[in-house]
Amino acid sequence: MSLFSFVHTGDIHLDCEFKGISTIDERVGNYLKNATFSSFNNIIQFCIDKKVDFIIISGDLYDSEDQSLRAQLKFLSCMQLLDKHHIQAYIARGNHDSLKGWSADLDFPSNTHFFGGKQVESFTFVKDDIILAKIFGISFLKKDTQENLSICYPKIKNNEDFFSIGVLHCNVGNNKEHESYSPCSVADLKSHGFDYWALGHIHAQTIVNKDPMIVYPGNPQGLNPKETGAKGFMYVSVDKDKRIEPVFFPSDSIRWFINEVSIQSISTLQALKKKLSEVINKNRQEADYRPSICRIILQDRGVIAEYLQRDGYVADLLEDIRIMESDETNFVWVENIYNKTKLEMNKEAIKQQKSFIGDLISMFEKYTSDPALKSQLIQELDALFQSPGGKKYLTPINPDSEEYIELLNQAENYCLNQLQLNPAEPNEELSLI
Numbered sequence: 001m002s003l004f005s006f007v008h009t010g011d012i013h014l015d016c017e018f019k020g021i022s023t024i025d026e027r028v029g030n031y032l033k034n035a036t037f038s039s040f041n042n043i044i045q046f047c048i049d050k051k052v053d054f055i056i057i058s059g060d061l062y063d064s065e066d067q068s069l070r071a072q073l074k075f076l077s078c079m080q081l082l083d084k085h086h087i088q089a090y091i092a093r094g095n096h097d098s099l100k101g102w103s104a105d106l107d108f109p110s111n112t113h114f115f116g117g118k119q120v121e122s123f124t125f126v127k128d129d130i131i132l133a134k135i136f137g138i139s140f141l142k143k144d145t146q147e148n149l150s151i152c153y154p155k156i157k158n159n160e161d162f163f164s165i166g167v168l169h170c171n172v173g174n175n176k177e178h179e180s181y182s183p184c185s186v187a188d189l190k191s192h193g194f195d196y197w198a199l200g201h202i203h204a205q206t207i208v209n210k211d212p213m214i215v216y217p218g219n220p221q222g223l224n225p226k227e228t229g230a231k232g233f234m235y236v237s238v239d240k241d242k243r244i245e246p247v248f249f250p251s252d253s254i255r256w257f258i259n260e261v262s263i264q265s266i267s268t269l270q271a272l273k274k275k276l277s278e279v280i281n282k283n284r285q286e287a288d289y290r291p292s293i294c295r296i297i298l299q300d301r302g303v304i305a306e307y308l309q310r311d312g313y314v315a316d317l318l319e320d321i322r323i324m325e326s327d328e329t330n331f332v333w334v335e336n337i338y339n340k341t342k343l344e345m346n347k348e349a350i351k352q353q354k355s356f357i358g359d360l361i362s363m364f365e366k367y368t369s370d371p372a373l374k375s376q377l378i379q380e381l382d383a384l385f386q387s388p389g390g391k392k393y394l395t396p397i398n399p400d401s402e403e404y405i406e407l408l409n410q411a412e413n414y415c416l417n418q419l420q421l422n423p424a425e426p427n428e429e430l431s432l433i
Contacts, residue, residue: 015036053132169182170201171202221252276321308339
């Protein structure tokens with residue numbers, strides 16, 4: 001039997017604008033506009049239904065330092081609701097909602113506890129006149145917090161009767177997919193003797209370490225097409241011997257999918273449409289029939305690749321699929337269809353021929369493998385990446401990265417498809433060498 005229980009969440013990003021999602025219809029737009037609020041409602045209702053003792057929010061409650069009044073008022077109403085059910089709340093600020101930003105002058109109930117940013121602070125959780133837990137935490141004073149804040153936490157003695165929790169927005173182990181704000185190591189965290197580290201910043205649900213428990217709950221609502229799968233929070237119960245049982249619960253109101261579809265075994269366009277319908281229905285089931293958004297990537301070689309290269313065909317296919325979902329309550333809206341298919345060809349045989357296409361294939365291989373040529377190409381592209389438009393929409397790439405290989409593959413695929421669909425006249429002698 002648990003002595004007490006709590007919910008650990010973070011990276012809520014209330015009122016996220018979902019930038020980059022364009023050409024959506026009104027219904028999907030409304031779902032996205034309210035998605036972060038709906039997911040937070042789900043968490044609050046869970047706390048009430050489970051009668052948890054408190055909730056921990058480990059940073060990035062809001063989506064920006066200048067958080068919207070709508071988001072602040074929503075959060076206030078949620079805290080007031082928790083207060084009616086005698087549930088405490090402990091909140092740290094992260095890089096998105098640092099203390100440097102603007103906040104409205106709102107009167108929060110006594111159950112709501114915010115960590116300051118000048119030093120690590122602690123709050124004591126008392127139940128039936130017994131101290132059961134102490135929650136330690138610190139907020140970001142500014143967004144670009146590069147120092148290791150974990151070293152500021154106190155050391156907890158092994159014989160302490162209370163359960164100790166550290167709340168920190170940080171990047172443990174230098175996760176490359178997220179900015180290195182408040183970087184620290186597992187060893188740094190373990191050295192303090194806490195029973196549970198409630199972390200935030202990494203959007204993927206991860207149990208970093210089990211003894212002591214070091215946990216990222218992930219964000220409760222996916223914020224872009226790359227944040228796929230179930231998103232939610234951790235429900236943690238603690239018994240009298242400090243044994244911990246963390247359980248993940250989904251809270252997302254709309255779910256993201258990326259579906260890679262091979263055309264290798266698809267021989268007709270009707271068969272492709274049937275396959276895409278199957279993919280969409282599978283998404284609906286995996287999303288537990290909540291609304292979802294998917295990105296479809298068509299790939300590999302196949303007999304229908306020629307049709308997919310024709311102008312307007314993929315756009316027409318996308319429109320047709322969206323119409324199919326327009327009347328669905330638990331819709332799967334296709335954000336886009338990316339055509340990465342390739343026309344059927346024997347590249348090795350073509351390379352042996354003295355032809356423009358053979359030379360082109362050999363050239364792309366050289367720019368994929370030769371270090372000098374790779375560096376040369378990056379330098380040639382530098383002007384594009386450094387231009388005003390490039391800085392806004394493009395991220396500089398490393399010649400040894402997967403992004404570089406993918407960029408070359410896409411360029412080669414486009415060139416070869418165009419040359420095969422629009423071959424040169426027989427009397428044209430073309431060569432790159």
